[in-house]
Amino acid sequence: MRYVDLRSDTVTLPTEEMRQAMYEAVVGDDVYEDDPTVIKLEKLAAEMMGKEAALFVASGTMGNQIAIMSHTKLGDEIIAGANCHIVQHEVGAAARLSGVSYALVDNPDNRIYREDVLKKIRVEDIHYPETGLLCLENALSDGTVVPLEDMKELYETAHEYKIPVHLDGARIFNAAIYLKVKAKEIAKYADSVMFCISKGLCSPVGSLLCGSEEFIRKARKMRKILGGGMRQAGFLAACGIISLEKMIDRLKEDHDNAKYLASKLNEIEGFSVDLDKVQINMVFCNVEKENFDFEDFARKLFEKGIKTNPGYEGVIRFVTNKDVSREDIDYTIKCIKEIL
Numbered sequence: 213m214r215y216v217d218l219r220s221d222t223v224t225l226p227t228e229e230m231r232q233a234m235y236e237a238v239v240g241d242d243v244y245e246d247d248p249t250v251i252k253l254e255k256l257a258a259e260m261m262g263k264e265a266a267l268f269v270a271s272g273t274m275g276n277q278i279a280i281m282s283h284t285k286l287g288d289e290i291i292a293g294a295n296c297h298i299v300q301h302e303v304g305a306a307a308r309l310s311g312v313s314y315a316l317v318d319n320p321d322n323r324i325y326r327e328d329v330l331k332k333i334r335v336e337d338i339h340y341p342e343t344g345l346l347c348l349e350n351a352l353s354d355g356t357v358v359p360l361e362d363m364k365e366l367y368e369t370a371h372e373y374k375i376p377v378h379l380d381g382a383r384i385f386n387a388a389i390y391l392k393v394k395a396k397e398i399a400k401y402a403d404s405v406m407f408c409i410s411k412g413l414c415s416p417v418g419s420l421l422c423g424s425e426e427f428i429r430k431a432r433k434m435r436k437i438l439g440g441g442m443r444q445a446g447f448l449a450a451c452g453i454i455s456l457e458k459m460i461d462r463l464k465e466d467h468d469n470a471k472y473l474a475s476k477l478n479e480i481e482g483f484s485v486d487l488d489k490v491q492i493n494m495v496f497c498n499v500e501k502e503n504f505d506f507e508d509f510a511r512k513l514f515e516k517g518i519k520t521n522p523g524y525e526g527v528i529r530f531v532t533n534k535d536v537s538r539e540d541i542d543y544t545i546k547c548i549k550e551i552l
């Protein structure tokens with residue numbers, strides 16, 4: 213049975229072209245740094261982010277954590293948004309792997325502003341840890357995009373205090389499309405950036421961490437510590453190259469489909485989506501209905517061939533992706549109406 217899968221963009225399957233590229237990939241041993249396909253992907257990634265070098269890693273979480281390990285020293289504090297992926301969805305790894313603590317910025321709009329950073333930067337005091345890193349995210353996990361002016365201001369503020377900036381750009385290309393700029397225009401406001409190829413860009417596995425040559429040399433060692441030194445990784449990198457060369461422009465379709473889905477959900481009694489916040493491929497739908505059973509709703513959709521997450525605190529997240537068509541969205545809306 214074919215499912216309409218709206219749980220995430222990580223569920224996208226590799227394209228036929230990717231399967232062929234995997235079959236034909238020229239590979240080597242990447243721990244010896246002689247896998248030509250990995251080298252090609254890393255070069256391409258670095259170029260697209262406007263950085264000197266890049267490192268192919270197994271996941272976005274690994275990329276973010278290697279960045280934190282490489283930028284900080286034991287006992288530092290890192291500044292991050294309270295709802296960001298690094299804090300909420302990486303199993304508290306920064307405390308465990310880097311031995312750092314968190315200075316969290318908790319704004320209702322999930323944004324970080326200059327004044328927040330200034331408040332969180334530690335001055336020299338025998339009681340205080342040192343501020344080791346500012347972590348930014350763009351696009352944000354709530355599906356909105358941080359404007360370039362904000363990025364610039366945050367980057368400059370951190371640098372005034374000699375604090376490096378890491379950008380979790382898991383969906384940086386979605387953000388770039390929304391902002392109508394090249395991804396490197398966002399990445400230039402960070403010392404290091406991580407982005408995912410295994411989400412909307414359809415690769416089966418992997419993320420890229422980009423930064424200066426010196427930073428990536430350090431990061432390569434940290435990846436080895438985590439057991440992330442992969443050998444014939446070129447089979448995966450071959451897909452990544454296709455992601456970067458051919459899959460970025462089509463993300464616009466996902467964005468358009470998300471807006472379409474949002475407007476259709478808004479027509480349903482008790483369902484509402486803030487359309488201004490539908491900026492990439494994510495739709496957060498508020499459900500205000502008496503005794504609405506989220507688990508049961510997700511189960512009934514599943515029986516009709518639609519996969520969704522059950523929702524959280526009255527909100528259901530739908531994510532559009534390459535394998536979800538306009539017709540699939542019409543079908544989903546029809547099923548939702550039937551279930552209700």
Ligand SMILES: *Cc1c(COP(=O)(O)O)cnc(C)c1O
Nearest residue numbers: 271272273274297353380382408
């Ligand atoms: C998906 C994602 C990551 C990385 O996730 P992995 O599942 O580890 O690849 C990091 N940050 C954000 C904002 C994400 O959406």
